[in-house]
Amino acid sequence: MTFKDVIVVGGGAAGFFAAINIAEQNPNLKVAILERSKEGLAKVKVSGGGRCNVTHAEFIPKELTQNYPRGEKELLGPFHQFMTGDTIEWFEKRGVELKIEDDGRMFPVSNSSQTIIDCFLHEAEKHRVEVLYSHIVKAINPQDQQFKIQTSQGDFITNMVLIATGSNPKIWNLLESLGHTISQPVPSLFTFNIKDERIQDIPGVVAQDVEVKVLDTNLWSEGPLLITHWGMSAPSILKLSAFGALELAKRDYKFQIEINFIRQTFNDCLEVLKTLKQDLAKKTVFKSTQFDIPKRLWHKLVLASGMDIETRWADLNKAKLENLAGQLTQAVFMVDGKSTFKEEFVTAGGVNLKEIDFKTFESKRVKNLYFAGEVINVDAITGGFNFQNAWTGAYIAAKSIAQ
Template sequence: MEQYDVLVVGGGAAGFFAAINTAERNPALSVAILERGTSVLNKVKVSGGGRCNVTHAEFIPNELASYYPRGQKELKGPFHSFMTGDTMAWFESRGVPLKIEDDGRVFPESNSSQSIIDCFLKQSQKYDIKLKKNHAVRSIGQTGDSWAVETTKEVFYCKKLMIATGSNPKIWQMLQSLGHNISPAVPSLFTFDIDDPRLKDIPGVVAKDVAVEVMGTSLHSEGPLLITHSGLSAPSILKLSAFGAIELAQLNYKFEIKINFIQQDAASCLEVLMKNKLELSKKLVRNTPLFELPKRLWVKLVQAAAIADELRWADLNKLQLQSLSKQLTKAVFQVHGKSTFKEEFVTAGGIDLKEINFKTYESKLFKNLFFAGEIINIDGVTGGFNFQNAWTGAYLAAQELSK
């Protein structure tokens, strides 16, 4: 049996951030982190391709909140207290210089997630935070004014308990048995699996600015589109997967999408094509990509419009021009499944948002029980937003945990 002032369950980003900020504010407190595995901060290590996408350079709280399909309303208040600029200052003041990339993502200057891990471990040692590995939680309960956490090795008692275990079904079940409502987990960041001749043999091709909609729904997005070995990815697709997480799960990941590759309507597109029929009359259609489309994608769409490789612009009739316009502005693809986005596995689901006080991240049902990170039913699109949610919740909870 061990007794602590503050016990943090979960050796990930939110758990460490909560523990460090708690101990930093009140070094007299005894603080410990429980981790079920043999190592800590595993998700931090692999995030951003091993570089750790710390946050995103959006500095207006309400704008930042708009990147969260679930939790958008709830995060506006917390972001006014701790958000991107605060996160960047926190790491930089502790010896981790950061950089903002062109797309707004924020990484350590070292380009290594190890910089973040080393920072956390150093701060933990500085404030004598006890790190208990190989402690899988078996039960959580109250004993008088204390919380009791039984692990596979022993029982811990604490005055205040922070749970930051991410989307761990076993922990969710324990919280459910206590009385918390849990929204079921479904994948939130994933790519679309598509088997279509228009995408065959051109993996790595990027269309810079497309519009995508899920047919039969109100889901739509814009942005870059990446053709992969198994289908489609990049921000335009990942945003759809996040905002449509629940709806797409209900469709069993089988649905149709419509893509406008050029962000123009069919009539405007047809006008440009007819103009090119005159101006490029002697050139092969397949060799003259328009609308700044990558040549390999252009060739695929030309073939899909049933325009033979040897045809010149002058050879095209009105039906062929209309067919090409349709491929460029209203191309329909059948999605037949999903794939995890890189090493990231983000889920929608978790503790009901109505059961959390977002000023303190304390449970509304139980005093001195706090949550942060993906254990709550909050998730963001890709680009550092899920980490920012973790930092914000952990920081605000630490202000209460340290009292």
Template sequence: MRSFDVIIAGGGAAGFFTAINIAEANPKLKVAILERGKEVLSKVRISGGGRCNVTHACFVPNDLVKFYPRGEKELRGPFNRFCSGDTIEWFERHGVELKIEEDGRMFPVTDSSQTIIDCFMEAVKKINIPVLTGESIQSLYKSETHWKVETNKETFLAEKLVMATGSNPKMWEMLEELGHTVVPPVPSLFTFNIKDQRIKDLMGVSAMASVKVKGTKLEASGPLLITHWGMSGPGILRLSAWGARDLFNKNYQFTLQVNWLNDVDTNDCLETLKGLKQEQAKKTVGKHSPFDFPKRLWESLVAASGITPETRWADLSKNQLQALAMQLTDGHFNVNGKSTFKEEFVTAGGIDLKEVNFKTMESKLLENLYFAGEILNIDAITGGFNFQNAWTDGFIAAESIVSNN
């Protein structure tokens, strides 16, 4: 049996960040990381296409929380204590410089997730934190003074336990047995499967669009990417995150309304088309797009409106103009299923937030039990926000643990 002051369950981003912050603030505390797999930080390795999207260049806590479909209210206080700027400063202090891309995402200047992994591994080595792999937790037991953690290999005792095990159903079950409530997990970031003649041969075409789920209040906007299985891109992923539960309940069968002109409504579009009918009377409709999006998409929507490419603008009927305006601003596409977005699988669900003290990240039900990262019912849209939650949770849990020792 081995004893530690703090055991961190989970060798991912949140687990490492918590452990390092505890040991750096109080080197006398004995801290260990337990990881069930053979490797640690595997999600860090694949994130951001192998570049690791560390955080997002949104530095105002009240703005940052708006990127979290679940956790917006609860994270306001924590982000006031450890926000994106603090993340940048922390990594710089540990020898990792970050850069901001045009869309606000932040990556290491090396463009390699290995830089973040090396940073963490060097830190735990320097401050003597044992990282124990292949340790699959079998049971958790709480005594008056200690936590007893039994794995497939051995038994550990610790005064404090940090659960940073991500979306692990087995861990959620154990915590339910100890009295916690788990909000059932559902996928959060996913793309839409759509078979439709209008987009059949347009793989790789991208346009700025607004999208909404018909019959609901769910809507989002951003770049939309046409793929061989349907639609993806930031706009779709945003919608999938905000609609995670509703779309799960619909069994991923619904009608998607797409406005390819983003914020232009049907009436304004119709007026623009009427103007083009006058101004470009002798030109053919299919020759080039009068709007700022790809020519191939324009040609497809023209065809879907019952207009041949050789038709002159002057010859368009009132019905054809109306049909084209509808295709441009309110195209209906039947969604039939979803696909996981790359390997970056994110879930909505986890420990009920009402049962966590967000000033300390400690359980309200069980003393000396802390949470960090995706184990909680917190998730965000794509763009570095899920990692920022991990860093913030980990920092606050560490600060609380250190101050209580």
């Protein structure tokens, strides 16, 4: 039986960040990380296409919280304690410089997630954090103000436990046995599967600024839209998938969306088309792309409006003008299923937020049990926000444990 003052379960982003900060703030504590796989930090490695999207350049706590479909209210206090600026400073002090991209995402200047991994491994070694790989946690039992943790490689006794296992159903089951409630996990951050003549054969086309609504709900979002081999992706779709995670799961991922490709009303669009009918009378509609829409998408929408490639603007009657305005501002698509977005699989669900003290990230049900990262029912849209939740929770829990 091995004794440690603090055991962190989970060697991912939140686990390493917590362990390092505990050991740095209180060097007298013996801190160990138990990681079930042969190496840790797997999500850090693949995040942002292998560049690691560390955080997002949003520096106002209230604005930052609006990127969390679950956790918006609860994270406001924590973000006042530790947020984006603190994350940047933490990494810079340890020799990792971050840069901001046009869309606000932040990456290491090296453009490599290995920089972040190396930083964590170096800091863990420097502060004598013991990292134990291939240790699968099988049971966590509170015993006389301590915890007994059974693993596949032996048992541990510890005073404090921090759970940072992400979306791990086995750990959620263990936490349920300790009296916690788990919000039913459903996927968040996924792309939409759509088979439709209008987007067939044009993968890679991006409409820069669209509005997307899920019909029969209040769900909507805006932003770029990417047409893929299997349907649609990019921020406008991913945002919808995150904020609609529970609702779309209920519908078994079969629903209709309405897309406004040009962010104009049907009537305003119709007026513009009437003017174009006069101004471009002799030209073909097919060849005269309008509204900054990608050419290949314009071609598809024109054909879907009941025209052919020879139809001239002068030939458009009221019905055809209305059809085109409809395709541009109210195009309805049937979604049938979802696909995982890259390797950055995010789950909505986890430890019920009412059972956590967000001043310390300690469990309200079990004393000296703490949480950080996606093990709790917090998730975010894409763009570095899930990592920021991990850093914030891990830092606040570490501070509380170290004291």
